[in-house]
Amino acid sequence: MSERWIRRDGARLRIVEAGEGAAVLFQHGLGGDAAQAEGNFPDGAGWHRLTLECRAQGQSEPGRTRPFSIAMFADDATAATEAAGMRSFVAGGVSMGAAIALRLAVTRPDLVSALVLVRPAWVAETAPGNMRAYGVAADAMLRHPRHPAAARETFAASTEARRLAEVSPDNLASLVGFFERPDLASTADLLADIAADGPGVTREAIAALRLPVLVVGNSEDHVHPLALAREIAELIPAARLVEVPAKAADKAAHQAAVRHAISGFLAALPVAPSEGILR
Known part of the structure; x- marks a missing residue:
């Protein structure tokens, strides 16, 4: 694992990278950090994972720019991938991280080759x-x-x-x-x-996505209702929905199932390992 730092609008932001292979941007949830992202990402997957600790989270500074927004964090994440030399990547994340990834898939299709949405808390609305x-x-x-x-x-x-x-x-x-x-x-x-924000994309734009998509949901979760995961999976033609054990019932079993689902999804992508890019 390695770390680097970038400065955005006066805020110093931490980037954590791990693994070798094709590029994955995998973002943490609200209030989380790179350790949370690591806990939900498969070890030894043959992928190079990058996580940006978003402003005011992890070790990253809050900066002075307000309001915070998913669009702001998505722009910061794009800057982080540029700093790491990533030209194309799988975008994914947990909860808020899933919203960041979804926004990037819609607004930066030139960068995002596949999508992993774990326990999404938003579809398209603001302030759900x-x-x-x-x-x-x-x-x-x-x-x-x-x-x-x-x-x-x-x-x-x-x-x-x-x-x-x-x-x-x-x-x-x-x-x-x-x-x-x-x-x-x-x-x-x-x-x-x-809480008052959203991904800043429409249902029509989500439904127009044409790329491999994994959506992971669980029950017993008011903030991340399984119904939202199902709705996103139904909107995107190529999406696959995997239901995993509830985090509330057994966190270890939940994370193991999330990692297994992501590992299987990534393994099925058309990647040329020597090139580290999706075809």
């Missing part, structure tokens, strides 16, 4: 209902920016938090973890902005 709890958490942070415990208690008392406790405790645990971050102000901006 399944992301509402992130906005509520951001509001609690803004009300108590210097008092994480008070902010966490405010969020815990909210209707959204109580609902997640009943229907998707794994999602709730992930959200509560944001209150441990040292910079609640930039974290609030991140959560509020991305």
Whole structure:
């Protein structure tokens, strides 16, 4: 594994690369980092994986440009692939990372040769209902920016938090973890902005995609409903949907199944190993 850094709009951003072979851009979810991406990507797959830690996530700086957006992160990811000399790549990611990959597939078809969408949280809409709890958490942070415990208690008392406790405790645990971050102000901006955002593409543009696509979904997940994974898979003619064990029930089994699905998908792509590109 190696790392490099790029600067975008005054923000220093971390890039992590691992493996050898054809290029894959594989992005983490909201609040995640390169380690999350690594945990969902198959070892020894014969591919060169690049993950950009998006602004205000992982070790990357938030910078001053606001609002944060999926389009911003997609542009940053493109700059990261350019810095690494990638001329064409498979685009993929988890949750927010899947939204970044989907946007790139639509807006940069010259770069994206195949698509891997793991636990998507968006199709085409902005501010989908399944992301509402992130906005509520951001509001609690803004009300108590210097008092994480008070902010966490405010969020815990909210209707959204109580609902997640009943229907998707794994999602709730992930959200509560944001209150441990040292910079609640930039974290609030991140959560509020991305929860209110979307990939910035239309269903018509998604349906017009003509490239190999893997969509991975699971049940017992309010933020990443299996219905969204099914909808995307139905929109794209060449898409394949794989349902894996719920992350909430067994994280290790879930990640193992995700890695297995991605490994099989990548192995079936028409890649010339010596050239490292898709044909």
